[in-house]
Amino acid sequence: MEFKHFSHDHGLVYHQVPQGSEIHCSGCKFPGSSNVYVCWKCSYFLHEQCFCATRSLKHSSHPLHPLTLVSYPTYPSSSFFCNSCNLIGNGFCYCCSECEFDIHIRCAHMTNIATNVHVSHPTNSVPCIPAPNDAHNLNPHDQNHVYPPQNNPFPNYVPSL
Structure with a gap:
C-alpha cells in the first residue's frame, strides 16, 4: 500500500x-x-x-505564532539556523515566516523547553x-x-x- x-x-x-x-x-x-x-x-x-509530523505546530519556544513544517529551507542559502540547538540545518524544519524563527523537526519534538535540553524519545x-x-x-x-x-x-x- x-x-x-x-x-x-x-x-x-x-x-x-x-x-x-x-x-x-x-x-x-x-x-x-x-x-x-x-x-x-x-x-x-x-x-x-x-x-x-503535523504540518502546523504550536510550540512553547515560539508562542506568538504557529510554526509550519516545510520540507526544505526557504532561504537563499538553502539552510537555516535552528533557534533551539543553534546548529545549521538543511532539511525539514518548523518555521515562522513572520519572525524568521526556525527549528529542526527533531528539536521541535525532542526539546524540553523549560531547560532547553534535548531529551530522547521513548523507543517503544x-x-x-x-x-x-x-x-x-x-x-x-x-x-x-x-x-x-x-x-x-x-x-x-x-x-x-
Missing part, C-alpha cells in the same frame, strides 16, 4: 529496515535504523516521526502508519491506522550512507 506525503511526488511504502542496516532520512537528514517510509524509485526515505512508541489518504494530518499514537509493512520490491537493495 502506498502513502502520500507532501514532501515527495511519488507514493511511499512502509518498510522495516533490516537489523544492522542504516538509512539516511531525506527529511531530517539524520541517519536511522528503524522503520521508514520509502520511495524505492528515488531512494527517498522518511523516518516515521518525519512522515507523521506506537508506529504511525496512516490510511492511504490521511498522511498529512496524523496522530502518531492512533492505533486505528496500523497496517502491515510492505515487502521491499527490491530485495537486493542496500541503502547507501
